[in-house]
Amino acid sequence: xxxxxxxxxxxxxxxxxxxxxxxxxxxxxxxxxxxxxxxxxxxxxxxxxxxxxxxxxxxxxxxxxxxxxxxxxxxxxxxxxxxxxxxxxxxxxxxxxxxxxxxxxxxxxxxxxxxxxxxxxxxxxxxxxxxxxxxxxxxxxxxxxxxxxxxxxxxxxxxxxxxxxxxxxxxxxxxxxxxxxxxxxxxxxxxxxxxxxxxxxxxxxxxxxxxxxxxxxxxxxxxxxxxxxxxxxxxxxxxxxxxxxxxxxxxxxxxxxxxxxxxxxxxxxxxxxxxxxxxxxxxxxxxxxxxxxxxxxxxxxxxxxxxxxxxxxxxxxxxxxxxxxxxxxxxxxxxxxxxxxxxxxxxxxxxxxxxxxxxxxxxxxxxxxxxxxxxxxxxxxxxxxxxxxxxxxx
Amino acid sequence: xxxxxxxxxxxxxxxxxxxxxxxxxxxxxxxxxxxxxxxxxxxxxxxxxxxxxxxxxxxxxxxxxxxxxxxxxxxxxxxxxxxxxxxxxxxxxxxxxxxxxxxxxxxxxxxxxxxxxxxxxxxxxxxxxxxxxxxxxxxxxxxxxxxxxxxxxxxxxxxxxxxxxxxxxxxxxxxxxxxxxxxxxxxxxxxxxxxxxxxxxxxxxxxxxxxxxxxxxxxxxxxxxxxxxxxxxxxxxxxxxxxxxxxxxxxxxxxxxxxxxxxxxxxxxxxxxxxxxxxxxxxxxxxxxxxxxxxxxxxxxxxxxxxxxxxxxxxxxxxxxxxxxxxxxxxxxxxxxxxxxxxxxxxxxxxxxxxxxxxxxxxxxxxxxxxxxxxxxxxxxxxxxxxxxxxxxxxxxxxxxxxxxxxxxxxxxxxxxxxxxxxxxxxxxxxxxxxxxxxxxxxxxxxxxxxxxxxxxxxxxxxxxxxxxx
Numbered sequence: 001x002x003x004x005x006x007x008x009x010x011x012x013x014x015x016x017x018x019x020x021x022x023x024x025x026x027x028x029x030x031x032x033x034x035x036x037x038x039x040x041x042x043x044x045x046x047x048x049x050x051x052x053x054x055x056x057x058x059x060x061x062x063x064x065x066x067x068x069x070x071x072x073x074x075x076x077x078x079x080x081x082x083x084x085x086x087x088x089x090x091x092x093x094x095x096x097x098x099x100x101x102x103x104x105x106x107x108x109x110x111x112x113x114x115x116x117x118x119x120x121x122x123x124x125x126x127x128x129x130x131x132x133x134x135x136x137x138x139x140x141x142x143x144x145x146x147x148x149x150x151x152x153x154x155x156x157x158x159x160x161x162x163x164x165x166x167x168x169x170x171x172x173x174x175x176x177x178x179x180x181x182x183x184x185x186x187x188x189x190x191x192x193x194x195x196x197x198x199x200x201x202x203x204x205x206x207x208x209x210x211x212x213x214x215x216x217x218x219x220x221x222x223x224x225x226x227x228x229x230x231x232x233x234x235x236x237x238x239x240x241x242x243x244x245x246x247x248x249x250x251x252x253x254x255x256x257x258x259x260x261x262x263x264x265x266x267x268x269x270x271x272x273x274x275x276x277x278x279x280x281x282x283x284x285x286x287x288x289x290x291x292x293x294x295x296x297x298x299x300x301x302x303x304x305x306x307x308x309x310x311x312x313x314x315x316x317x318x319x320x321x322x323x324x325x326x327x328x329x330x331x332x333x334x335x336x337x338x339x340x341x342x343x344x345x346x347x348x349x350x351x352x353x354x355x356x357x358x359x360x361x362x363x364x365x366x367x368x369x370x371x372x373x374x375x376x377x378x379x380x381x382x383x384x385x386x387x388x389x390x391x392x393x394x
Numbered sequence: 395x396x397x398x399x400x401x402x403x404x405x406x407x408x409x410x411x412x413x414x415x416x417x418x419x420x421x422x423x424x425x426x427x428x429x430x431x432x433x434x435x436x437x438x439x440x441x442x443x444x445x446x447x448x449x450x451x452x453x454x455x456x457x458x459x460x461x462x463x464x465x466x467x468x469x470x471x472x473x474x475x476x477x478x479x480x481x482x483x484x485x486x487x488x489x490x491x492x493x494x495x496x497x498x499x500x501x502x503x504x505x506x507x508x509x510x511x512x513x514x515x516x517x518x519x520x521x522x523x524x525x526x527x528x529x530x531x532x533x534x535x536x537x538x539x540x541x542x543x544x545x546x547x548x549x550x551x552x553x554x555x556x557x558x559x560x561x562x563x564x565x566x567x568x569x570x571x572x573x574x575x576x577x578x579x580x581x582x583x584x585x586x587x588x589x590x591x592x593x594x595x596x597x598x599x600x601x602x603x604x605x606x607x608x609x610x611x612x613x614x615x616x617x618x619x620x621x622x623x624x625x626x627x628x629x630x631x632x633x634x635x636x637x638x639x640x641x642x643x644x645x646x647x648x649x650x651x652x653x654x655x656x657x658x659x660x661x662x663x664x665x666x667x668x669x670x671x672x673x674x675x676x677x678x679x680x681x682x683x684x685x686x687x688x689x690x691x692x693x694x695x696x697x698x699x700x701x702x703x704x705x706x707x708x709x710x711x712x713x714x715x716x717x718x719x720x721x722x723x724x725x726x727x728x729x730x731x732x733x734x735x736x737x738x739x740x741x742x743x744x745x746x747x748x749x750x751x752x753x754x755x756x757x758x759x760x761x762x763x764x765x766x767x768x769x770x771x772x773x774x775x776x777x778x779x780x781x782x783x784x785x786x787x788x789x790x791x792x793x794x795x796x797x798x799x800x801x802x803x804x805x806x807x808x809x810x811x812x813x814x815x816x817x818x819x820x821x822x823x824x825x826x827x828x829x830x831x832x833x834x835x836x837x838x839x840x841x842x843x844x845x846x847x848x849x850x851x852x853x854x855x856x857x858x859x860x861x862x863x864x
Contacts, residue, residue, distance in 0.1 A: 007833040008582035079849035155797035
């Protein structure tokens with residue numbers, strides 16, 4: 001009887017601590033603008049007015065505010081991920097929890113989008129003058145290279161089939177390479193992809209560059225690099241299903257010795273603003289070096305390469321092997337390849353079609369204006385399978 | 395506002411608890427009444443006037459319907475009771491069913507009458523039934539009329555049961571409204587009940603509800619027989635844990651404020667027949683229909699044929715109560731017919747069958763029933779049943795459906811166990827045999843439920859609430 005009584009008090013205290021504790025500390029703690037862990041902006045305390053209360057806007061935003069700014073938010077999100085894992089849900093928000101701490105993004109082949117995008121590439125390539133060579137590096141994703149790390153129960157499609165479909169329908173004008181097989185056979189393949197991010201590592205990017213050079217019939221220049229490392233990197237896939245036990249990644253930033261590199265942000269619209277170190281010359285922000293220093297400390301550290309993705313950049317690499325102008329059309333996988341491209345070509349124009357608009361100068365005009373003889377496409381399979389910005393190639 | 399939200403847990407609840415327990419006993423009904431109004435007005439402020447108007451009507455007609463206060467041959471009480479019936483049914487018909495009738499007429503006669511386009515006032519189906527039962531009970535002399543408007547107002551608006559029941563009858567809480575003792579034991583019982591309810595709703599119902607939503611949004615070209623059955627079972631579990639979880643939270647909150655509500659669910663999925671199922675499912679609703687429709691219609695006292703008609707009327711209305719749509723009516727009639735068949739023919743024979751057969755029989759009919767309930771769109775409903783029974787021309791399984799089955803295997807296992815009384819029995823056994831161990835385990839278990847539920851709410855996951863629209 002006595003035990004029951006004590007237990008009643010324990011249960012009540014526990015509940016009151018729970019309700020009042022979260023309430024009290026929630027009020028006490030400072031509101032955050034942004035969740036690094038989930039990689040999204042959080043709701044601030046909503047504006048109060050009679051009109052907003054009447055229309056229900058206030059209450060709606062207040063509910064979002066309460067759950068966004070709840071005390072111990074990051075820890076709670078972690079608890080949710082772990083609970084889902086306890087229910088053996090190895091797929092959360094389209095990301096699989098693979099073995100050895102790899103997050104692997106599910107791939108669902110979308111033939112309609114694939115065929116459309118390849119069509120745009122073909123039209124573009126076929127319109128190019130005879131003497132312009134078009135090459136295409138298709139980067140495989142971790143989910144296929146590290147297939148053996150997927151959970152036993154999974155519902156992801158085979159990227160080899162998607163790569164084959166692309167290769168088969170590409171115009172003869174395009175030299176195509178997809179290093180999926182080579183990557184899968186490597187004994188160090190674990191080092192080619194980040195555990196918590198959807199990109200390939202600098203090592204993966206280097207191997208991708210090597211494969212591209214081989215396909216283009218060119219040599220890979222000998223170059224010395226100074227290596228810098230960025231630890232504690234939690235990438236985009238971690239944000240999909242964050243939990244405290246996940247292991248962080250390290251980003252390798254290679255800087256070529258004895259090379260002067262200048263990056264001009266010609267069309268600086270994109271997912272970031274042009275790096276802080278930029279100085280304007282003739283109205284174009286430009287800086288030396290490939291990395292954006294202010295992004296080393298933020299969560300999305302991968303953006304340190306080039307400072308993110310921009311409509312158009314122009315890179316001048318003084319110490320490059322060849323005094324040649326090339327044009328690269330790419331997604332973010334290409335950003336970590338730039339140190340290697342800079343060893344090879346002196347004048348590199350880099351376009352990201354995602355940020356193109358009606359007023360952006362067309363890629364084909366650039367080729368003409370800048371006397372470009374080599375156009376290189378760099379895309380990862382997941383991207384070409386889902387993105388709809390290829391239309392800007394035309 | 396709903397219970398399963400961070401706003402309720404860490405803003406509303408602490409506020410109401412602190413004000414309520416600081417307030418002197420005399421003012422506690424006022425505190426509950428005011429907080430309940432905020433609770434109701436949250437998100438949809440306009441309809442609060444409708445609920446208050448309903449309370450006024452109940453208050454006035456209740457006083458007038460009190461026959462003990464009138465001469466024996468006075469007709470006034472009867473007309474007052476009638477007025478309450480007309481008001482409440484009128485309200486329901488107008489706000490819930492007008493657009494349905496207009497659409498039906500437009501379809502049938504090719505007319506183009508404009509729809510009213512009102513959003514359904516939250517909880518109207520519940521509070522209409524409650525106020526109505528109050529006036530009828532007063533008229534019948536089962537209960538005295540309430541002279542204090544605030545007390546009646548606190549009863550109607552009482553936030554634990556306001557928006558989704560259980561349908562608490564005035565006569566059950568009359569004494570508690572005027573004099574209740576908030577005890578440590580009740581409060582701790584309330585906490586336990588609330589934590590279990592929150593877990594049922596947030597951890598179980600939302601989890602399996604995500605599977606139902608995933609499959610029901612799948613294109614027909616990618617459906618399989620297995621997917622259709624997975625969806626049917628997913629919905630079966632979702633609606634039970636969603637609604638019974640909400641009832642548990644309501645009962646638990648009631649206890650924290652000194653109220654005892656009647657149980658609304660009693661492990662419905664362990665039933666061996668549909669007759670038994672309806673004794674265990676949404677008890678406050680089926681008993682309301684029994685007491686205020688079936689028995690006044692004559693129940694079983696006017697011969698077998700009349701009884702069958704009465705049963706069908708009750709079940710048609712039960713279905714219709716759930717929503718202004720044909721599928722809900724079909725759902726009601728479906729159960730009405732099964733109940734009639736069981737009552738007149740099969741129930742005795744069924745009793746001789748092995749338990750496992752009876753159980754599979756009942757479950758199958760229940761799952762099919764939810765299949766009717768889940769799809770408001772007729773072509774989807776038809777397609778779903780065609781898919782389930784292999785007539786939809788869809789393959790038996792594919793990779794995606796097997797993946798879903800395997801991914802949700804653990805969840806289904808937990809849901810099945812949680813649908814039975816065994817976890818509770820285990821708790822009771824432990825409490826008797828090892829009281830000290832139990833005294834340690836239970837608080838840990840409750841803390842776990844609360845924290846994990848909060849984690850799901852904070853993780854911005856899928857959190858619909860099915861009974862919100864009734």
